[in-house]
Amino acid sequence: MDKVTPEHIWQNRRQVLQRLGMAAAAAGTGGFWSRTILAATQSHDDLATLNSTPNTDYQASQKQTQESDVTGYNNFYEFGTGKEDPAKHAHRMVIEPWTVRIEGEVHKPATFSIDDLMGLSGMQERIYRLRCVEGWSMVIPWIGYSLSVLLDRVQPTSNAKYVEFVSARQPDNMPGLAAGILDWPYTEGLRMDEAMHPLAMLVFGVYGKVLPNQNGAPLRLAVPWKYGFKSAKSLVAIRLLRDQPKTSWSSAAPNEYGFYANVNPDVPHPRWSQATERIIGEGMFAPRVKTQPFNGYADEVAQLYQGMDLSRHF
Ligand SMILES: Nc1nc2c(c(=O)[nH]1)N[C@H]1C(S)=C(S)[C@@H](COP(=O)(O)O)O[C@H]1N2
Ligand SMILES: [Mo]
Secondary structure, three states: OOOHHHHHHHHHHHHHHHHHHHHHHHHHHOOHHHHHHHHOOOOOOOOOOOEEEEEEEEEEOOOOOOOOHHHHHHOHHHHHHOOOOHHHHHHOOOOOEEEEEEEOEEEHHHHHHHHHHHOOOOOEEEEEEEEEOOEEEEEEEEEEEEHHHHHHHHHOOOOOOOOEEEOOOOOOOOHHHHHOOOOOOEEEEHHHHHOOOOOEEEEEOOEEEOOOOOOOOHHHHEHHHHHHHHHOOOOEEEEOOOOOOOHHHHHHOOOOOOOOOOOOOOEEEOOOOOOOEEOOOOOOOOEEEEEHHHHHHHHHHHHHHHHOHHHHHO
């Protein structure tokens, strides 16, 4: 496999950051240069290449969303609630150095560097659907590998029943934290069997490059059968737990956002239907399409929920 070494990737990223930093210093607060810097971070052009092998088991049949929508229309409330806020502000997040703690109910707790994590497995490209709880969807070529690879590495104890994911909290660099919409840091969680499912993915890149900050650099989750908010970005810790963890959205509004959050056209959100979705990139007036149970991944994951009442465990 044609694999770029992590050193090479980080070397490139460092150079990009250095260049941006130098430009920022030279420019002071000047409009022209800050627009140029912004364009550089938004365009994705300056990010390092991340080679991967297509995983033919995971190829969504729908048309891929164009890159500018994936990197320009985002939810990342740490940088504001507007869809364009993350692309505008996420360049401020400091992503180097970066470590991820894996702790709790494991025999081998460890702190990993991004290089360590990138080296744990070959990188695969998987084209996944993303369905946001707000009623829109995209089709995205993520690069990474199954979360189970990392969990196996730390050897979960028999007490490990849930996994909690913790996003970065950088008050000086994240203008959205002051708004206090959620309890920061952003946290999410999965049941152990969900986390071990091969579809649950640790993501390091998209569109052939390392992740742009607004998509959750340097690593995030992609859990394609659940609403997008389960796929926490910019992870700094992963905890294996005996008990179901609190999660940011279900703590903020428990009657609106459940722990499971499986995509389900039959269970409306209290304030809107989930039966259909708008495809990002098709224009505001394109007809909405029907939302699929488990976002189209029912064949793979429905058996995880046998015997559960999914309107109660929404
Ligand atoms: N830390 C963090 N992770 C997050 C969010 C967030 O606000 N903060 N938003 C979630 C939501 S609602 C969605 S739909 C997806 C969007 O991912 P994308 O912007 O890469 O498409 O990220 C999820 N992960
Ligand atoms: Mo979302």
